[in-house]
Amino acid sequence: MSNRKQEKLRFQLLSAQLELARSEDRAVVVLVTGHAGTGKGQLINRLNRWLENRLTEVQALVPSEEDRRRPYWWRYWTRLPARGRISIFVHGWAGDALFGGAARRLGKGSFADRLKEIASFEADLRAADITLVKLWLDIDADIQGQHLAKLEADPETRWQVTEEKWQRHSQHAVIQQLGKQLRKATENEDSPWLCLDASPDHDLLTPVVEHMVAAMQGTEKATIARPVGRVPTTPAMPQLADLAGHDSAIDKAEYCERMACAQARLAELARRAVWRGIPVVVVFEGHDAAGKGGSIHRLTSALDARTYRVCSIAAPSEQEHLYPWQWRFWQHLPKDGSVTVFDRSWYGRVLVERVESLIDEPEWQLGYQQILDFEDQLLRHGTVLVKLFLAIDRDVQLKRFKARAVTPHKQHKLTEEDWRNRARWDDYQLAIDDMLAATHRSAAPWSLIDANDKRRARLAVLHEVTVKLVERLQVN
Template identity: 80%
Template sequence: MASDKQDELRFQLLSAQLELARSEDRAVVVLVAGHAGTGKGHLINRLNHWLENRLTEVQALVPSEDDRRHPYWWRYWTRLPPRGRIGIFVHGWVGDALFAGAARRLGEGALADRLQEIVTFESDLRAAGITLVKLWLDIDVEVQGQHLAALEADPETRWQVTEEKWQRHSQHEAIQQLGQQLRKTTATDESPWLCLDASPGSDLLTPVVEHMIAAMEGAGRLTETTARPVIEHSVLKAVPQLSDLAEHTGAIGKVEYREQLASAQAQLAELARRAVWRGIPLVVVFEGHDAAGKGGSIHRLTSALDARTYRVHSIAAPSEQELRYAWQWRFWQRLPIDGSVAVFDRSWYGRVLVERVESLIDEPEWRLGYHQIVDFENQLLSHGTVLVKLFLAINSDEQLKRFKARAVTPHKQHKLTDEDWRNRARWDDYQQAIDEMLAATHRSEAPWTLVDANDKRRARLAVLHEVTARLADRLQVDQ
């Protein structure tokens, strides 16, 4: 009878997984956390045997050198499963926080900050259509000690008991208290914690599978678009607005430009080398009107850098593969390692610009995007990244002039597309979206620099000067 029930349960789980794979409307992340000696590995092996494991991936992370050379959350964002798949994380971000707190590598304040980061991360997962199943395996400290001793005494199971597990046993009380705090902080109606007694002999598979089936069949595409609190800005200067550029400066002559360009590039090259030596990552974001000269400015910027140290990422519409992940995923994938540079020719701000104006997403989604962008940039900054955000602005008349010039210049015709003309037809809508974007995401720690690009030469110099100034500030050197 029990076997019949298990067969039925296994069939239901597999059916739910195959429907997930067929529809590709969401992904599932299973987080398995808890005390040592609770049989997490055995549970996951049995669960993986019941599932179609070609559609499942288990992540038991020991941070690599590559992980450490990126912002903390990079290791999880880049390992998320695509829509239609299941990802199982052993301990994951929860274990990182708990064990660091128990070992006092994270103080009380830092741990509280990490818990809020977990809340934000899990909220972003749900907003991206990821069903999150969270499991906590509990065990009494005395039972845990007896179980570990019994495993260690048996030659066939001795390999399972490591020094780290005995350390976790000695930290049982701290992990128990921190675990209660963490579960209380991160539990939601959409992603509750399932807490199970994992004493030896307990049946974990049945309640876990039942919980997974309920989550997978009842979730649908969860899009968390409820309003978050208004973003608090620590702004040291006025938020830049496009109207600030109504009176732009005149053109600069060729000779003077070439002299200033050579000097500016030499200065930037010296500071960029220092940043590489010190392992400081640099991210430069270029946004702007069509035909504002982003490509030319990027070329002058990268001409001052060692080609081995930078990558230029031209961001267009997401590919079919990228659409299977959370929208932030493709930007986490492109972040530089420590001591390298990433230049974004358009960026994550497309979420609140083109996706908004072209109605590719609903208003609650792009409004949530402001908060998600700030959260993302906070992760870069907390890792020590120098983040430079540049918006190259031109007026409507100058844009039309450049469009017409491109249309009759053979080697520039490829730059002018039907999309450019469509965007121009919605000039006023884009102007409003740009000003609101600047207001929502301009902060003292991640400010926007508004560049008057009506004269390309002055714009290119302004870009070089701003990147140089930000590096000089980070390196604490005089220019």
């Protein structure tokens, strides 16, 4: 390629990047994978020289202890670029599948499952305005072998040839085979694979940059094309309407005694879970003034402060808005052997964001499936997931709002927004019903808690968490 043409292409890439940074309307993820000895390092160095480095990140991941103690996809979700930025992933999730498959760390069935997960992850990226550029660097096995030998013979390039590369050379055929399956399973119109012959002296930079520029310029807001609404196997669950007919109130002395018992039991179970390295996620959703905060206090009082975090979810910050909506929840997942309590959660996607029209219907409709996928990741990693919905009646809420208004230390909890939400009670109720119907399933059921009586509700919360821990720990 002539120098002038190169300069022009370089300028196009940079312009596209600067426009990306200015508009902050999408992020770009470049995934570079394929065979060893195909000059990935050199390609990325050259890309780096053409790109503005302050807006670019290279992610060449060696999973850390922190990564391994979280669900598999945590390492990628938490490393996504913000809108306006470009991240180049070296091998990334594709490499994990390929080399895991080749080394039989991933069995045949797991490999196939992993491909499905990849397709679903990439669909999430597209739905979140992330332009995905996927590069496969190909090379003939013989040429690969000769090239590695030549690099190794030269003292100035010998350092580039690691044992790992020779190993991958010996596995060329199986990597080629798995690569085909991978590309087939994850091929998509909006993010097609670009396969390049990366024999020595082939120019990779030009076709890669041309492809990137086209992808960055050509992208419109992706249409949400994923099938919506796989029907979950729904165990029987009470409807909110069934909550009527409460038990009589419980007196204070009895409550205190039962609470102390429940906390002692929970403390014991939680300690075992921590000791066994089990991660625990407790989700609190519910009506305003249903008593989530008070219940959380009773729950966490039984936990060792070193082992839990309470994560309060409000509207996303400006920074968080630059990422896919799930991003901030991935950030907060507990590592193995710890507990995260979510005071409101990812369910906001199909509750407040739907009711307040913060997103369009196709987005919140897609949200159900995205939530199921997200929770699947937690469950697959072995997380104990407890989902609690604290429900109160409309008139109980009114009483509590009024009480808040006259209690000095509670006044700040009562805002205009609460009254606005209350005015939309029926809309919320519809969204709640839809949410329960779509996301209640045997693997991750909702516990619906009648919270009209605070004491009973708190005991019920501890009971539900206890039951889930007993199930998982298989103790009495």
